[in-house]
Amino acid sequence: MGSEQVEMGKRLPQDNAGHAHITTPNTHMLDSVNTHTLGWLSAPPNACCFCWCCCCSCSCLTVRPSKNERIPERTSEKQTESEVEEVRGPTLEDVRSWSQTFEQLIKSPHGRASFRQFLKTEFSEENLLFWLACEELRKETNRTAVEQTVKQIYEDYISILSPREVSLDSRVREVINKNMLEPTSHTFDDAQQQIYTLMQRDSYPRYISSSLYTDLLKSLEEPQPPNES
Known part of the structure; x- marks a missing residue:
């Protein structure tokens, strides 16, 4: 290659001033070049790898956020709504409804939290925890998960060796022992x-x-308007 370049340099035509003059290649020389190679060489710097036009409407040039970039935003919004719900706390109507029936109390998340706080003072919190664990078990459909949950509940609340054993009569304990042979979500x-x-x-x-409930009720009651003279 070096000798060919030197030889070509020697044959370069010169103008009257003695400067070398490079002539334009013939058209038939360009036709022999692979058009695909020309595409790579002539592509605009911002073109995608599949489109070699200069059209700005090419969809490949538009930057769009990926799904992974958008999902955290939705998750964050849901978490914020949940946090606001917890911070708001129970309303006066909620607390008043708790005194109507036990069902109204236990089906309310805030009601269960307040009732659990009371049960702690009487050292019987395990009753509510056992009831809640059974509620979650009844929602489970996976057989392996059911068996594991049944075993955990038994160890936590049924076994006489557990510090959180709930008080059950002999008839119910006998039923549980039979059900443990084939654990289900209704064990x-x-x-x-x-x-x-x-x-x-x-x-x-x-x-x-209790004072725990009455104090909570009073704290939510609206103050009475002053008497007009």
Whole structure:
């Protein structure tokens, strides 16, 4: 290659001033070049790899956020709404409804939280925790998860070795022992009903009469308007 370039340099025509003059290649020389190669060489710097036109409407040149970039925004919005809901707390109407029936109390997240706080003072929090665990178990459909959850609930609330053992009669315990042979999402239905009745008849009336509930009720009551003279 070096000798060819030197030889070509020697044959370059010169003008009257003695400067070398480079002539334009013939058209037939350009035709022999691979058109694909020319495409690469002549492509605009911002063109995509599949479009070699200069049209600005090419969809490849438009930058769009990916799905992964948009998902966190939606998740963040949902978390914010949930946090606002928790910060708001129960309304006066909510708290008043708790005194109507035990069902109204236990189906309310804020009601359960307040009732659980009361049960702690009576050292019977495990009753509510067992009832809630059974509620979650009844929603489970995966067989493996059901078996694992049944075993965990038994160890936490049924076993006599557990510090959080709930109070159940011998009949219900016998039913549980039979159900444990083939665990299902309804293994503890009888036990859950018995604990529900226990809380409804025993703990619930004391909670409604407790200072914890009455103080919460008073804190939400609107002040009476002043009497007009």
